[in-house]
Amino acid sequence: MKKSLLAVALSAVFLVACGKKEEPASTAAAPADTGTKVLNIYNWDDYIPEGMIAAFEQEFGIKVNYDTFENNETLHAKLIAGNSGYDIVVPTVGFSKKQLEAGLFQPLDKSKIPNLANLDPTFMKKLASIDEGNRHYVPWAWGFTTVGINRQKVEAALGTSDLPANSWELVFNPEYTRKLRSCGILFLDSPTEIMPAALHYIGKDPYSNNPDDIRAAGEMLAQVRPDIRLFSSNMIDDIAGGLGCAFVGWSGDINIAADRVKEQGGRDEIVPLLPSTGGVFFVDVMAIPADARNVENAHLFINFFLRPENAAAMANEMNYPTGNKAALPLINDEIKNNETIFLSEENMARLIPSGGYANEISGVLNEVYNAFKRGR
Ligand code: N2P
Numbered sequence: 001m002k003k004s005l006l007a008v009a010l011s012a013v014f015l016v017a018c019g020k021k022e023e024p025a026s027t028a029a030a031p032a033d034t035g036t037k038v039l040n041i042y043n044w045d046d047y048i049p050e051g052m053i054a055a056f057e058q059e060f061g062i063k064v065n066y067d068t069f070e071n072n073e074t075l076h077a078k079l080i081a082g083n084s085g086y087d088i089v090v091p092t093v094g095f096s097k098k099q100l101e102a103g104l105f106q107p108l109d110k111s112k113i114p115n116l117a118n119l120d121p122t123f124m125k126k127l128a129s130i131d132e133g134n135r136h137y138v139p140w141a142w143g144f145t146t147v148g149i150n151r152q153k154v155e156a157a158l159g160t161s162d163l164p165a166n167s168w169e170l171v172f173n174p175e176y177t178r179k180l181r182s183c184g185i186l187f188l189d190s191p192t193e194i195m196p197a198a199l200h201y202i203g204k205d206p207y208s209n210n211p212d213d214i215r216a217a218g219e220m221l222a223q224v225r226p227d228i229r230l231f232s233s234n235m236i237d238d239i240a241g242g243l244g245c246a247f248v249g250w251s252g253d254i255n256i257a258a259d260r261v262k263e264q265g266g267r268d269e270i271v272p273l274l275p276s277t278g279g280v281f282f283v284d285v286m287a288i289p290a291d292a293r294n295v296e297n298a299h300l301f302i303n304f305f306l307r308p309e310n311a312a313a314m315a316n317e318m319n320y321p322t323g324n325k326a327a328l329p330l331i332n333d334e335i336k337n338n339e340t341i342f343l344s345e346e347n348m349a350r351l352i353p354s355g356g357y358a359n360e361i362s363g364v365l366n367e368v369y370n371a372f373k374r375g376r
Helices: 052-060 072-081 093-101 114-118 121-127 151-158 174-180 191-201 211-227 236-240 251-263 295-305 308-318 325-330 345-350 359-374
Strands: 038-044 063-069 138-150 185-187 228-231 246-250 270-272 280-286
Touching: 038 295, 052 063, 052 295, 052 308, 063 072, 072 093, 072 191, 093 280, 114 325, 121 138, 138 151, 138 191, 138 251, 138 295, 138 308, 151 174, 174 211, 174 246, 191 211, 191 246, 191 280, 191 359, 211 228, 211 359, 236 251, 246 251, 251 270, 295 308, 308 325
Parallel strands: 038 063, 185 228, 185 246
Antiparallel strands: 138 246, 138 270, 138 280
């Protein structure tokens, strides 16, 4: 099957978050660069190959403080409060549009990032539909939120190998969840990960800003709540350890769990499914906060990450595809040929475009999500 390694088939990936602007706590101009040999990075859990930070530190003599977060909401709260102390953060593009509009990121000095030339122009053009002129964002990786399964456990619990064509049924339809609760259903823990999929499943716009739609999604979710074992945004070990058999998770993380089971000599097949009605596409990007203090070092790291060998290592080890064209020849065939990492054009076309919710709806979104999570 024809591969779309570079997301060429993504026709309308980047949606718009609309609504009132959110003001950052501090709008003071960015402080001058401290000139110190330090770099503070804030990225998602399980998203960087082992040794990459150490290699950067050694080559540049810069000490990196690398912290991780579990969801966009946590990152957003830090950015909005101001003085996060971070020099590079890695938000998801759809969510992050409101951060960009609020002036929370500073423009890149592209003269300091010659390796931007390694990025795929088609990918960057799509990204420019949100970040005009590609002034602030540099892609880290992309993937999709989807349903993953432990095939053997799911088949045993359902008593059949016939799985529903729409895989979302496994986690949103009580007919399935009642059976799968015995082997464990795991959900990502964030309103903006679960609600787009839930809205999509009930036939609404995944990024609807209509409170009635969001409440309707909450009602659907309430039906399956008793069957959910765990909410977690770092479920790799839980999946690999057999705590769950069906999960709403991220494509790459599910594939990492699959690798871990194999490394441990397990036989269970862990697989991110490609729902016939689509998984939720995401692109995560590096950006420099407006109040970052180690701006020079941030540029050095961005340029370092964009080296073909580093972008390829991210894909090879973390199972997420890259928008770095120069890295493609260095990506292992096993990864390139994995239909759940580099998607076929057909599957790519099915993905639900990335998006964001208006600030005005965040109250309802959180209220509905929290009620769901609490189970009342
Ligand atoms: C990797 C996290 C994927 C980030 N562990 C989803 N935006």
